[in-house]
Amino acid sequence: MxxxxxxxxxxxxxxxxxxxxxxxxxxxxLFLTMLSFVFTNLYFEVSLVLISxxxxxxxxxxxxxxxxxxxxxxxIVTMILIQGLFYSGNVHPLFSIMNITFYREGxxxxxxxxxxxxxxxxxxxxxxxxxxxxxxxxxxxxxxLPYKLVYLLMSVCYILPQxxxxxxxxxxxxxxxxxxxxxxxxxxxxxxxPILIPLIIKTFDQSINRSITLQLRGFDSPERTLxxxxxxxxxxxxxxxxxSFLTIFLIGCKLWQIFSRFL
Amino acid sequence: xxxxxxxxxxxxxxxxxHDTNTVLHDINVSAxxxxxxxxxxxxxxxxxxxxxxxxxxxxxxxxxxxLGDVHIGNLSPTKDWSVLNRQTDFVLQDPNSQLSGLADTVxxxxxxxxxxxxxxxxxxxxxxxxxxxxMQLTAQLQQSPSSLSGGQLQRLAIATAIxxxxxxxxxxxxxxxxxxxxxxxxxxxxxxxxxxxxxxVSNEIDDLCEIADRLWVxxxxxxxxKGTSLEVINQLNPEWQIGTPKVYQLAKLMYWSLGxxxxxxxxxxxxxxxxxxxxx
Amino acid sequence: MKENGIENKGNRFNMxxxxxxxxxxxxxxxxxxxNYVAKAFAEGLKLPLWLGSLGTYLASxxxxxxAGAISGFINNIIYGLTLSPVSTVYSITSIAIGIVxxxxxxxxWFSNAKRVFVSAILIALTSAIISTPLNVIFWxxxxxxxWGDALFATMIGNHINIWIASFTDEFVLxxxxxxxxxxxxxxxxxxxxxRMINYFKDNQ
Numbered sequence: 001m002x003x004x005x006x007x008x009x010x011x012x013x014x015x016x017x018x019x020x021x022x023x024x025x026x027x028x029x030l031f032l033t034m035l036s037f038v039f040t041n042l043y044f045e046v047s048l049v050l051i052s053x054x055x056x057x058x059x060x061x062x063x064x065x066x067x068x069x070x071x072x073x074x075x076i077v078t079m080i081l082i083q084g085l086f087y088s089g090n091v092h093p094l095f096s097i098m099n100i101t102f103y104r105e106g107x108x109x110x111x112x113x114x115x116x117x118x119x120x121x122x123x124x125x126x127x128x129x130x131x132x133x134x135x136x137x138x139x140x141x142x143x144x145l146p147y148k149l150v151y152l153l154m155s156v157c158y159i160l161p162q163x164x165x166x167x168x169x170x171x172x173x174x175x176x177x178x179x180x181x182x183x184x185x186x187x188x189x190x191x192x193x194p195i196l197i198p199l200i201i202k203t204f205d206q207s208i209n210r211s212i213t214l215q216l217r218g219f220d221s222p223e224r225t226l227x228x229x230x231x232x233x234x235x236x237x238x239x240x241x242x243x244s245f246l247t248i249f250l251i252g253c254k255l256w257q258i259f260s261r262f263l
Numbered sequence: 264x265x266x267x268x269x270x271x272x273x274x275x276x277x278x279x280x281h282d283t284n285t286v287l288h289d290i291n292v293s294a295x296x297x298x299x300x301x302x303x304x305x306x307x308x309x310x311x312x313x314x315x316x317x318x319x320x321x322x323x324x325x326x327x328x329x330l331g332d333v334h335i336g337n338l339s340p341t342k343d344w345s346v347l348n349r350q351t352d353f354v355l356q357d358p359n360s361q362l363s364g365l366a367d368t369v370x371x372x373x374x375x376x377x378x379x380x381x382x383x384x385x386x387x388x389x390x391x392x393x394x395x396x397x398m399q400l401t402a403q404l405q406q407s408p409s410s411l412s413g414g415q416l417q418r419l420a421i422a423t424a425i426x427x428x429x430x431x432x433x434x435x436x437x438x439x440x441x442x443x444x445x446x447x448x449x450x451x452x453x454x455x456x457x458x459x460x461x462x463x464v465s466n467e468i469d470d471l472c473e474i475a476d477r478l479w480v481x482x483x484x485x486x487x488x489k490g491t492s493l494e495v496i497n498q499l500n501p502e503w504q505i506g507t508p509k510v511y512q513l514a515k516l517m518y519w520s521l522g523x524x525x526x527x528x529x530x531x532x533x534x535x536x537x538x539x540x541x542x543x
Numbered sequence: 544m545k546e547n548g549i550e551n552k553g554n555r556f557n558m559x560x561x562x563x564x565x566x567x568x569x570x571x572x573x574x575x576x577x578n579y580v581a582k583a584f585a586e587g588l589k590l591p592l593w594l595g596s597l598g599t600y601l602a603s604x605x606x607x608x609x610a611g612a613i614s615g616f617i618n619n620i621i622y623g624l625t626l627s628p629v630s631t632v633y634s635i636t637s638i639a640i641g642i643v644x645x646x647x648x649x650x651x652w653f654s655n656a657k658r659v660f661v662s663a664i665l666i667a668l669t670s671a672i673i674s675t676p677l678n679v680i681f682w683x684x685x686x687x688x689x690w691g692d693a694l695f696a697t698m699i700g701n702h703i704n705i706w707i708a709s710f711t712d713e714f715v716l717x718x719x720x721x722x723x724x725x726x727x728x729x730x731x732x733x734x735x736x737x738r739m740i741n742y743f744k745d746n747q
């Protein structure tokens with residue numbers, strides 16, 4: 001019986017996106033983002049949005065991604081408004097309502113930026129919804145990232161739910177004690193201190209204890225068995241080189257675009 | 264001074280850095296290796312600090328003014344920490360802090376130390392299964408550590424410690440969140456462990472008297488009593504406000520003495536004593 | 544201790560090997576968590592502030608500028624990956640905040656209330672200078688906070704240079720946020736038990 005779940009036979013079903021390693025997925029996100037910065041043609045941007053969205057649909061559309069889109073919606077709307085009205089390059093009116101003119105150039109500029117934001121959200125959403133924390137941790141360790149750094153990155157992912165729990169407990173206790181609704185900013189800030197201070201001390205105490213435990217438990221020992229990746233990835237190293245090269249090339253293009261304006 | 268078969272503590276005093284209170288005050292004691300030593304005392308008596316010195320956390324990770332000498336066998340937690348650490352495991356008071364914080368399952372959590380020490384996968388599988396069975400966690404192996412109850416979490420903390428088969432095991436109040444049955448199981452299990460030096464801090468005086476070879480009593484950082492549980496419990500000063508085992512209380516009420524004003528402190532002694540009374 | 548043997552075979556990331564003590568490694572996630580909680584409180588109370596750099600401040604104060612910078616960086620990366628992808632780019636700002644707080648703290652600029660104010664202004668300036676280009680690149684200059692953006696829109700509407708408008712938008716918000724966070728951090732640091740401060744100082 002396999003007790004520790006790290007053999008392929010234990011995984012019920014391998015989907016296509018399990019064949020791509022996490023670093024490649026991140027590089028894809030970076031590559032798409034850079035593409036959208038270099039080629040600012042509207043149709044190109046829209047097709048990039050569609051490509052990244054299809055990528056997401058073919059894998060899994062998680063609620064986190066939808067939340068992220070929702071999160072940016074306000075900004076996108078105000079951006080289109082502000083730029084459409086006040087963009088410095090505005091020349092051609094698009095429409096007018098009661099003496100307020102909305103311009104084409106500004107709207108286009110804002111739509112391009114919005115597309116870029118959506119590309120970033122979808123591409124990162126693809127990475128997030130198709131990998132798990134432990135898969136990423138194992139992969140990073142397997143490709144040679146020092147365990148200390150892997151630990152650092154991954155424990156952040158694990159600590160957030162813990163802190164949320166602590167926060168709920170303390171908030172509950174505070175609510176039971178009763179806090180008057182505060183009005184001014186100073187009052188509000190002062191009212192959270194009695195909750196924040198014990199929470200912070202408790203959190204730091206836990207990190208002291210954890211650092212002691214980790215040392216006692218042989219963390220960072222040179223003999224550590226490197227983790228084996230969770231899946232067998234296809235052409236991981238080739239993908240990394242190719243995507244890194246393309247991304248660096250695009251960054252070079254962008255820099256050239258900027259500098260050539262001053263020449 | 265360093266006797267290979269002995270734990271020896273001589274003139275041990277300790278004050279935490281930037282603190283004026285001496286937490287441990289001139290402690291002198293020795294005990295044979297591979298025995299179970301129960302450490303008792305009230306809140307702030309210095310029990311946890313003593314454990315930290317024994318595990319080498321003081322002075323390797325926490326600074327302060329450390330005087331005197333500690334030897335476990337021929338190793339000193341101060342000077343030979345990395346060697347000693349390989350043979351020692353520590354169960355902290357708060358089981359949450361014991362966890363690596365980076366394991367999806369109970370099985371991965373237990374395997375953490377073994378992975379760190381480069382143990383091969385087959386051995387890991389076997390040891391994890393073994394330890395989980397001992398700590399009654401077999402059914403939870405695939406669960407996330409965060410889904411466990413307080414008592415299960417404490418058993419997991421103990422499992423992570425014993426999986427490396429340490430020669431020295433330091434347990435700082437390992438049963439505080441266990442239910443009575445879990446606690447009883449734990450102490451029964453502890454009594455079966457061989458070839459291991461065990462230091463255990465606990466308030467479960469009844470259980471300690473059943474299993475401990477020695478008891479050390481700390482009062483305000485001073486080691487006020489040391490010896491077998493029979494000697495120590497019979498010589499407690501009421502001012503220290505340290506609880507006594509039920510067996511002892513009962514025997515005292517009933518005048519079931521072992522002679523020379525000594526009252527039994529565990530079931531075995533009580534049985535012998537009651538048996539003697541009957542045969543008289 | 545066991546510091547001198549982390550070289551794994553074929554380690555391609557040696558250039559990343561900034562010396563990190565185990566204490567710092569466990570402090571940073573805590574700092575990120577505190578950032579997260581403080582931000583949640585600010586949103587819950589509908590404060591016109593973010594407070595999301597409180598943990599970064601405390602990490603810098605406890606374990607130095609490097610720890611603060613890494614906390615800030617990881618904070619934005621994780622926050623970006625999980626909640627709002629675009630905040631990833633502001634990790635550059637967070638790194639700078641961590642460094643500036645750590646250096647100011649070490650030079651004694653968090654020792655009394657008056658000095659904290661000066662520090663806060665310097666931190667806000669740093670933050671605004673670094674964030675402005677990012678705002679312009681990604682949002683055409685906005686910050687996403689309604690009343691700051693209203694100010695921005697008014698300035699742009701009056702044909703004021705986009706960089707000045709964006710900087711003003713960002714700085715106005717930053718100054719309030721960074722002053723409040725600096726005072727909270729100053730106050731909390733003084734409440735921390737001495738043993739805690741020592742532990743992180745000794746184990747750097």
